[in-house]
Amino acid sequence: MRVEFHNLSKRFDDNRTVLEPMDFTDDIHTLAVIGPSGGGKSTLLRILGGLITPTTGEILMDGAPISRDESALQRYRANLGFVFQQSGLFKHLNALENITLPLEKVHGYSKKEAIERASALLTRFGLENDAQKHPAALSGGQQQRVAIARAIAAKPKLLLLDEPTSALDPEYTTEVLDIVDELKNEGLDFIIVTHEMGFARHACEKIVFLCEGRLMEYGESAELFGNPQTSQLKNFLGKLLEWNV
Amino acid sequence: MKNMLKHLFCSNPGKKAHPAAAALNLLLVCGLLTAIFWLSLAAINVAFDFSFVVTFRTRLWRGFIVTLELSVLSMLISLAIGVLSALGQGSRILAIRYLCNIYVKFIRGTPLIMQIYLFFYIIGTAWGVTNRLLAGALILSIFEGAYIAEIIRGSMLSIDASQLEAARAVGLTRVQTARYIIVPQLVARTLPALTGQFASIVKDSSLLSMISVIELTQTMREISATNFRLFECYIFLGLLYLCLTLPITFVSKRMERRFDYAS
Ligand SMILES: Nc1ncnc2c1ncn2[C@@H]1O[C@H](COP(=O)(O)OP(=O)(O)O)[C@@H](O)[C@H]1O
Numbered sequence: 435m436r437v438e439f440h441n442l443s444k445r446f447d448d449n450r451t452v453l454e455p456m457d458f459t460d461d462i463h464t465l466a467v468i469g470p471s472g473g474g475k476s477t478l479l480r481i482l483g484g485l486i487t488p489t490t491g492e493i494l495m496d497g498a499p500i501s502r503d504e505s506a507l508q509r510y511r512a513n514l515g516f517v518f519q520q521s522g523l524f525k526h527l528n529a530l531e532n533i534t535l536p537l538e539k540v541h542g543y544s545k546k547e548a549i550e551r552a553s554a555l556l557t558r559f560g561l562e563n564d565a566q567k568h569p570a571a572l573s574g575g576q577q578q579r580v581a582i583a584r585a586i587a588a589k590p591k592l593l594l595l596d597e598p599t600s601a602l603d604p605e606y607t608t609e610v611l612d613i614v615d616e617l618k619n620e621g622l623d624f625i626i627v628t629h630e631m632g633f634a635r636h637a638c639e640k641i642v643f644l645c646e647g648r649l650m651e652y653g654e655s656a657e658l659f660g661n662p663q664t665s666q667l668k669n670f671l672g673k674l675l676e677w678n679v
Numbered sequence: 680m681k682n683m684l685k686h687l688f689c690s691n692p693g694k695k696a697h698p699a700a701a702a703l704n705l706l707l708v709c710g711l712l713t714a715i716f717w718l719s720l721a722a723i724n725v726a727f728d729f730s731f732v733v734t735f736r737t738r739l740w741r742g743f744i745v746t747l748e749l750s751v752l753s754m755l756i757s758l759a760i761g762v763l764s765a766l767g768q769g770s771r772i773l774a775i776r777y778l779c780n781i782y783v784k785f786i787r788g789t790p791l792i793m794q795i796y797l798f799f800y801i802i803g804t805a806w807g808v809t810n811r812l813l814a815g816a817l818i819l820s821i822f823e824g825a826y827i828a829e830i831i832r833g834s835m836l837s838i839d840a841s842q843l844e845a846a847r848a849v850g851l852t853r854v855q856t857a858r859y860i861i862v863p864q865l866v867a868r869t870l871p872a873l874t875g876q877f878a879s880i881v882k883d884s885s886l887l888s889m890i891s892v893i894e895l896t897q898t899m900r901e902i903s904a905t906n907f908r909l910f911e912c913y914i915f916l917g918l919l920y921l922c923l924t925l926p927i928t929f930v931s932k933r934m935e936r937r938f939d940y941a942s
């Protein structure tokens with residue numbers, strides 16, 4: 435998908451600028467957004483997902499501008515998949531219902547079609563025995579797999595993931611990242627905010643490095659990891675490697 | 680030996696006891712309570728005489744029905760007051776917000792008995808509501824409405840922003856979000872506590888005897904004033920209230936378990 439934005443910036447009500455004006459144009463298949471905490475990664479992803487509006491700037495997805503009108507935005511969001519860091523599942527619905535609700539109410543599936551689609555996805559992600567469980571009864575890794583299943587159920591054009599493994603115990607991280615990798619191989623485009631540098635480096639074609647609200651570096655992942663340009667990125671990668679085995 | 684005693688008399692809180700242990704211990708407690716009552720009775724030299732129940736059965740039944748009517752009427756009115764004031768406390772219009780805040784603070788900070796006298800004077804005398812049942816139900820509803828407002832407000836505040844963002848992310852409209860996400864979660868959080876509050880309404884309605892609403896407690900007061908069987912009268916009165924409150928508490932507990940999907 436072609437992602438394009440110009441002069442994009444975000445300032446919250448408290449008048450602190452979270453994203454400095456930035457520009458970007460490229461065809462994206464798999465993009466990782468990396469950078470230190472508080473750097474504005476979630477904010478950027480939320481803007482791209484149509485969940486918050488930028489203070490300035492314009493975004494074009496495959497050439498079409500994201501509108502600021504609520505009903506147009508709602509349609510835009512419906513055609514994306516969004517996976518949150520945690521508690522993105524509806525707590526009062528079980529795993530199956532979490533997937534079928536948007537299919538029925540937003541995408542116009544019949545109940546039967548929705549259940550078929552949801553069951554197929556749950557089975558595929560190894561959750562066929564957990565369909566009737568509420569989120570609180572699922573492990574963090576299972577919750578995220580359900581969240582991904584829900585996000586891709588209506589066959590979105592683009593999947594956005596905001597640190598989908600950060601709230602997980604390490605042993606669950608792989609099961610979630612494996613799924614994302616698998617989806618990539620099926621041709622689904624995604625943008626992922628992640629601290630899993632191994633995944634960013636080996637599973638994502640391109641990397642954006644965000645730091646202090648600035649888009650500091652952008653490029654092919656091999657290039658960016660192999661030859662960081664800014665001192666901030668060198669510093670950031672250095673810190674991550676400090677305790678590596 | 681020690682282990683066996685432990686199994687017979689202990690069970691971790693929150694866990695169901697073994698049926699045998701439950702039966703044994705229940706029997707023990709009932710026996711103890713009966714003994715205390717019996718000894719107290721013996722001390723003042725009374726023998727049980729419940730014949731008044733038959734003698735006054737029509738009046739008792741009427742009192743029971745009045746209490747039931749009062750409770751049901753108050754549940755409905757107080758629920759309406761509670762929902763409105765909970766919404767009002769979150770209103771953008773300051774006058775409404777302050778009004779609801781003051782109402783809830785005043786009611787929760789003063790005793791029911793004082794409110795009964797005060798509002799009976801206002802509603803009954805100044806507004807001319809002469810039907811005591813209606814006046815009583817209104818007074819009780821004003822009181823309980825404040826507590827219900829707090830219950831509803833609490834569950835409104837406990838709805839997580841992440842749930843609303845997730846609803847937006849999957850493309851639900853505002854109306855759909857309210858219908859499929861907010862209301863079900865509100866109901867699940869509110870219903871158990873609300874049901875518990877209904878049990879309080881039944882009990883609190885007894886205080887309306889102070890303004891001579893002839894409900895169950897007032898009926899019993901009148902009967903005991905003629906036959907002097909205070910002990911039996913009030914034990915029986917307690918049993919009648921339990922007939923109303925225990926089922927409500929049971930339903931409340933059931934709902935608590937049924938809706939315990941989260942937290
Ligand atoms: N709704 C908001 N209102 C005000 N400030 C916010 C809001 N959301 C995020 N911020 C601030 O924006 C900055 C960037 O946050 P975020 O985008 O979450 O960073 P990251 O995801 O890279 O950790 C942080 O300093 C955060 O406190």
Ligand SMILES: [Mg+2]
Nearest residue numbers: 475476477597
């Ligand atoms: Mg973040």
